[in-house]
Amino acid sequence: MVNIDWSKLTFSYTKTNTMLCCSFKDGKWSEIESRTDDSIRLSAFAGALHYSVECFEGLKAFRGKDGKIRLFRPEENAARLQRSAKFLGITPPSTELFIEMCERAVKENLDFLPPYGTWASLYLRPTLIGSNPQLGVKSSRECLFMMLCSPVGAYTGGNLEPIKVVIARNYDRAAPNGCGCYKLGGNYAASLCSFNIASSQGYKAVLYLDPATKTYIDEFNSSNFFAIKGNTYITPKSDSILPSITNKSLEQAAAYLGMEVERRPIRVEELAGFDEAGECGTAVVITPVYQIDDKPYLESDKVTSYKFGSADACGEKSLKLYRFITGIQYGDIEDPFGWCRFIE
Numbered sequence: 001m002v003n004i005d006w007s008k009l010t011f012s013y014t015k016t017n018t019m020l021c022c023s024f025k026d027g028k029w030s031e032i033e034s035r036t037d038d039s040i041r042l043s044a045f046a047g048a049l050h051y052s053v054e055c056f057e058g059l060k061a062f063r064g065k066d067g068k069i070r071l072f073r074p075e076e077n078a079a080r081l082q083r084s085a086k087f088l089g090i091t092p093p094s095t096e097l098f099i100e101m102c103e104r105a106v107k108e109n110l111d112f113l114p115p116y117g118t119w120a121s122l123y124l125r126p127t128l129i130g131s132n133p134q135l136g137v138k139s140s141r142e143c144l145f146m147m148l149c150s151p152v153g154a155y156t157g158g159n160l161e162p163i164k165v166v167i168a169r170n171y172d173r174a175a176p177n178g179c180g181c182y183k184l185g186g187n188y189a190a191s192l193c194s195f196n197i198a199s200s201q202g203y204k205a206v207l208y209l210d211p212a213t214k215t216y217i218d219e220f221n222s223s224n225f226f227a228i229k230g231n232t233y234i235t236p237k238s239d240s241i242l243p244s245i246t247n248k249s250l251e252q253a254a255a256y257l258g259m260e261v262e263r264r265p266i267r268v269e270e271l272a273g274f275d276e277a278g279e280c281g282t283a284v285v286i287t288p289v290y291q292i293d294d295k296p297y298l299e300s301d302k303v304t305s306y307k308f309g310s311a312d313a314c315g316e317k318s319l320k321l322y323r324f325i326t327g328i329q330y331g332d333i334e335d336p337f338g339w340c341r342f343i344e
C-alpha cells in the first residue's frame with residue numbers, strides 16, 4: 001500500500017509502479033514493455049535531445065463515486081498527438097495503441113489512482129520522442145513512445161483558488177505560423193523565461209497575446225483562456241494556441257447548460273468588461289483568475305490591471321462549469337456526451 005495524503009497532492013512527480021514503453025523501428029512498433037524503473041537508455045545523439053523532436057499529451061484517470069474508473073476523452077488526446085507527430089515528421093502510435101497503453105498504465109498503477117472525494121486524479125503523460133542517433137537537423141526515423149503517470153492534485157495553490165496572472169508583452173510563447181497549436185516540448189521551453197520572471201513577481205501564470213499583432217488574447221503557458229460576460233462563455237480563436245480538449249468540452253457544457261458560447265478573437269481591452277476569467281486545461285481544470293496585469297515590459301513596474309470577482313472565491317458561472325465537468329469525470333452526474341471511457 002502506498003502512503004499518500006491524497007488531498008494534499010499538488011501537480012508534481014510521484015514515482016509509480018510502472019511506466020510503459022513501445023519503440024518504432026524499421027517501420028513497425030515493438031511489443032509494449034512495462035518497466036518499474038522510469039529512467040531510459042537513449043543515444044546522446046537522439047533527435048529529441050538536440051532538435052526537440054518531442055511531443056506529448058496530458059490526460060487524467062478518475063476514480064468515480066460508483067467505484068468505476070474513467071478516462072476523459074482519450075481518443076482526443078490520441079488524435080492531437082498524431083497531429084503533433086505529423087508536424088514533427090515522426091511516426092505516432094495509432095489510436096488503438098495509445099488507448100491500450102493508457103488503460104494498461106492505469107491498471108498497473110491502481111495503487112496510485114486517488115480515492116473518490118479527494119479531488120485528485122491519476123495524470124497520464126503520453127510522450128513521443130525521436131530516438132535514433134542523428135546529427136543533421138531532420139525528423140527522426142525511430143521513436144520511443146512512453147506512457148508515464150503520476151497522481152496529482154491542484155496545479156496552482158488549492159482547488160478553485162483564484163490566481164493573479166500577467167500579460168508579458170515583450171515575450172511570446174509561439175510564432176505566427178509556428179508551432180503554438182501543437183503540443184511540442186519546445187513550446188514550453190519558449191515559455192520558461194517569462195514564466196520564471198513572472199513567478200518571481202508573484203504571478204501564477206503568463207497570458208500571451210497573439211504574436212503577430214499583440215492585439216488579441218492567445219493563451220496561458222500551460223492552459224487556454226476563457227471569460228464569462230453575462231450568460232456568455234467567451235474563448236479566443238487563434239491559430240497559435242493549443243486546441244484544448246477541456247476548453248472544447250467546456251464550450252459544449254456551457255451550451256448544454258443554456259449559456260451562449262463565443263469563440264472569437266478577443267481584444268485585450270475587452271478584459272475590462274468581463275465578469276469572470278479563468279484558465280482551463282487538463283492540469284489546471286478550471287482555475288479562476290481574479291486579476292490580470294498587462295505589462296508592456298515584464299521587467300518594469302508599469303502596469304494596467306483588470307479585476308474579476310473576488311480574490312477569495314470562484315465566480316458563479318465558472319463554478320457551475322467546474323462542477324459540471326468534474327461531476328462527469330468523477331461520475332457524480334450523468335455523462336450526456338459519452339466523454340468518459342470506462343476501464344474495466
Ligand code: PLP
Pocket residue numbers: 058219220221222223224242243244245246247280281282283
Ligand atoms: N494550452 C496549453 C499551452 C497547454 O499546455 C494545455 C495543456 O494541455 C492546454 C492549453 C489545455 O489543453 P487540454 O485541455 O487538452 O489539456
Ligand code: COI
Pocket residue numbers: 057058059188222223281282283284
Ligand atoms: C496538461 O494540462 O495536461 C498539460 O500538459 C499542461 C502542462 C502541465 C504542461
